[in-house]
Amino acid sequence: MKLSTRNQLKGTIKKIDGNEITSEVLIDVGGQEMCAVITTGSVKRLELAIGDRVRALVKATSVMVLKE
Amino acid sequence: MKLSTRNQLKGTIKKIDGNEITSEVLIDVGGQEMCAVITTGSVKRLELAIGDRVRALVKATSVMVLKE
Amino acid sequence: MKLSTRNQLKGTIKKIDGNEITSEVLIDVGGQEMCAVITTGSVKRLELAIGDRVRALVKATSVMVLKE
Amino acid sequence: MKLSTRNQLKGTIKKIDGNEITSEVLIDVGGQEMCAVITTGSVKRLELAIGDRVRALVKATSVMVLKE
Amino acid sequence: MKLSTRNQLKGTIKKIDGNEITSEVLIDVGGQEMCAVITTGSVKRLELAIGDRVRALVKATSVMVLKE
Amino acid sequence: MKLSTRNQLKGTIKKIDGNEITSEVLIDVGGQEMCAVITTGSVKRLELAIGDRVRALVKATSVMVLKE
Numbered sequence: 001m002k003l004s005t006r007n008q009l010k011g012t013i014k015k016i017d018g019n020e021i022t023s024e025v026l027i028d029v030g031g032q033e034m035c036a037v038i039t040t041g042s043v044k045r046l047e048l049a050i051g052d053r054v055r056a057l058v059k060a061t062s063v064m065v066l067k068e
Numbered sequence: 069m070k071l072s073t074r075n076q077l078k079g080t081i082k083k084i085d086g087n088e089i090t091s092e093v094l095i096d097v098g099g100q101e102m103c104a105v106i107t108t109g110s111v112k113r114l115e116l117a118i119g120d121r122v123r124a125l126v127k128a129t130s131v132m133v134l135k136e
Numbered sequence: 137m138k139l140s141t142r143n144q145l146k147g148t149i150k151k152i153d154g155n156e157i158t159s160e161v162l163i164d165v166g167g168q169e170m171c172a173v174i175t176t177g178s179v180k181r182l183e184l185a186i187g188d189r190v191r192a193l194v195k196a197t198s199v200m201v202l203k204e
Numbered sequence: 205m206k207l208s209t210r211n212q213l214k215g216t217i218k219k220i221d222g223n224e225i226t227s228e229v230l231i232d233v234g235g236q237e238m239c240a241v242i243t244t245g246s247v248k249r250l251e252l253a254i255g256d257r258v259r260a261l262v263k264a265t266s267v268m269v270l271k272e
Numbered sequence: 273m274k275l276s277t278r279n280q281l282k283g284t285i286k287k288i289d290g291n292e293i294t295s296e297v298l299i300d301v302g303g304q305e306m307c308a309v310i311t312t313g314s315v316k317r318l319e320l321a322i323g324d325r326v327r328a329l330v331k332a333t334s335v336m337v338l339k340e
Numbered sequence: 341m342k343l344s345t346r347n348q349l350k351g352t353i354k355k356i357d358g359n360e361i362t363s364e365v366l367i368d369v370g371g372q373e374m375c376a377v378i379t380t381g382s383v384k385r386l387e388l389a390i391g392d393r394v395r396a397l398v399k400a401t402s403v404m405v406l407k408e
Contacts, residue, residue, distance in 0.1 A: 036131035308403035
């Protein structure tokens with residue numbers, strides 16, 4: 001199974017909060033934190049839990065660049 | 069200046085390719101690669117170049133989770 | 137600090153509603169209303185309040201066109 | 205015909221550039237500029253041209269907030 | 273009225289759930305299910321109800337491809 | 341392997357066009373057409389070709405609703 005999604009960052013879930021519709025999943029990616037807002041339906045379907053090894057997926061067209 | 073954008077991953081530009089409209093910027097983020105598709109207008113306006121220290125920004129609602 | 141994000145519309149916050157996960161921020165942009173759905177975590181971190189002068193940011197690939 | 209899309213900003217097309225796949229449409233929205241990247245197929249199908257009165261549509265979940 | 277949005281899938285609403293900010297709308301599209309997360313404000317403004325004939329709109333840049 | 345992405349529409353590729361950066365992939369989904377704009381890099385990496393059985397993936401927050 002192959003995905004066109006260009007960004008597939010390996011990480012570990014460190015926190016999950018949610019209400020009945022949307023949930024916020026915090027993922028540690030090599031020491032940097034990522035936040036995914038997904039449906040609570042998906043949190044349940046994937047049985048996501050703290051400590052899970054996951055990939056944070058992001059389509060390339062959704063990435064912006066900030067230059068300091 | 070503060071941004072609502074939850075994901076701000078620090079990295080270094082390692083490659084830029086583009087045509088007159090869109091460009092693909094590859095960013096090394098702690099050993100993992102990210103790909104941003106942005107307008108070539110923005111590449112020029114920010115004077116992006118290989119080696120630049122940047123942040124890859126992603127809105128939390130654009131992040132998906134893959135569980136292996 | 138420079139952002140690749142092409143759309144940066146100046147406006148003023150006129151209403152904020154939210155639950156524990158997501159919030160809806162209404163912004164007056166030159167007499168037209170914009171609505172941003174962001175995490176409530178960001179509303180708190182940026183200490184957003186009615187009357188704040190802000191910019192509504194939108195990536196160019198997220199804009200569609202309707203012709204009447 | 206009604207759209208769930210919360211952001212529908214009225215404006216006028218002032219420039220169109222493109223290649224065979226993607227095009228960049230610049231829209232004047234009350235004196236502020238918006239940039240939409242859409243497929244060139246849509247530019248042709250809608251017969252978009254400079255001077256056209258259009259609406260720039262943006263889903264609320266695609267809007268971020270920057271506070272200065 | 274013409275939309276640049278390339279994906280306009282015809283379907284029928286089969287379920288709506290929501291809280292005060294966001295709602296989840298399930299749409300049957302030719303036997304396959306689609307899920308839209310939109311603001312509850314839009315659900316009310318469009319008076320969406322089970323059985324409504326609607327179109328699920330998706331910008332082409334938001335579509336990814338999975339190959340099995 | 342499980343994905344949080346709520347929309348996974350089964351279809352068949354019927355056309356691929358592209359330049360060096362972005363490509364447009366047309367997918368037949370039960371008689372309705374979907375268009376995905378992805379990087380040409382992904383088209384090559386997945387070796388996408390006409391006739392391939394694929395899934396068109398769309399995050400629920402990227403779906404809008406149009407009511408006629």
